[in-house]
Amino acid sequence: MHIQRSFTAKNTGTLYLVPTPIGNLEDMTFRSIRILKEEVAVIASEDTRNTQKLLNHFEIGTKQVSFHEHNSQERIPYLLELLENGKSIAQVSDAGMPSISDPGKDLVRAAIEADLPVVSLPGATAGVTALIASGISPQPFLFYGFLPRKSSEQKAVLAELAERKETLIFYESPYRLKKTVALMTEIFGGERRAVLCRELTKLYEEYMRGTLSELNDFFAEHSVKGECCLVIAGNDRPQQADSAYAELGVKAHVEHLMAEQGITSKEAIKQVAKLRALKKQTVYRAYHDLSEEY
Template identity: 55%
Template structure:
């Protein structure tokens, strides 16, 4: 067990401050975040040139170093050494909360292992900002972030997520949005309600609400720009599906096919459903069912 008392001074080492930055509107920067960035000895920034624009706006001249995905392995040791020598360090990502779909988690873990205080500041977060204005149920929710870029792996992730009754929160890039929505439609169904949120907190902030099929059409009729938060309604039939899976688990392949037939499905559709359940080819289930 480990206890952290964030504001109990340790004269021998510094603290790591996790400082959120605005996701679009600079006025969302908090007084405390500005004060912290001015007072720390070092800022570890995902993209120092991008962060410099923020620092210039608030007249902050604290020294910066880069801390990003491709240099984190050696930067973590360097930052830990600075902290252990008594320097206070602030970590920032390009926008929003550090560690949320951005670098940071490994640094936090390393600090915790070294008994260095990790002090989080509250602030802007794109996922929650989009969620509360989406019109979908805000709680419970399940934050996922970016789906896998590979099509087959993305489908696998979505099939697992389809077991959730909670509202789902995703991030997606504009050039991948249409493909991702089509995969969601394939797994969740065309009528699942969702919201596309872009340019959050900026002048051209936009929320597009509708079914997945309607939103796919929207992406094909409009010029898709900006980073997106995609909010998707949870699966209200997930619990029923789990119960059905439990019922099917004790049945033979032939009995499983007959189960779906008794529920009103045609034989070929039932065979296809069982094949999907077992993740095998339809022909394999067909041969078992017909004893070929």
């Protein structure tokens, strides 16, 4: 066990995790501006060009270094060396809280392992911003973020989430939105309440509230632009016959029935589909790890 006292004087620098606006620049906090302007020697940015626009707006002249998924492992030793030499660092993503959809978590883990202080600043985050205005129960909720890119992996993930009672939060690209909503309609059921939150905090902010079937019908004929967040109601009528299976993934559930009952995979797939209220094809794909892509 280790206890971090964030603001006790040390000879090292501090890693600050600094949120940035998800659209509206007025959502930048006074504290975040002060940290970026006065407290850190370097800003580790997911996209230095994007962050420079923010820094220019608030007249912040602090040096940037790029820190993204393609160079994170080679950058981490350099950033740790700065911290160990007493220089504080801010890590920022393109929008919202760092570490959610960027490699910040690796830097945080490395700093903790090196006994260097890590301080998170509160600020804008799209998932919770969308959730509290969605009209769907805000708690409990499960934040998933971006689904896998492969269709078969998406289906397996959604099949495992289909029985969850928590409200589900997803991020999605506008280019994949149509197929994702169609897949959710197939696996979760068209009657499930859903909200698409688009362009949060920006001029064209929009909430589309309805059922998955209604959203699916709309996107069959319309396209949308901008950053998208999907909030999906939890399953208020879970169909699993045996709660002992609740923690099993779809593939593990099939394998469990095969071993327990001595049946074929075909028969086990039929049973799992019925127990979980899923289509047999969905269970079949999850069990066989099919690698179909869009």
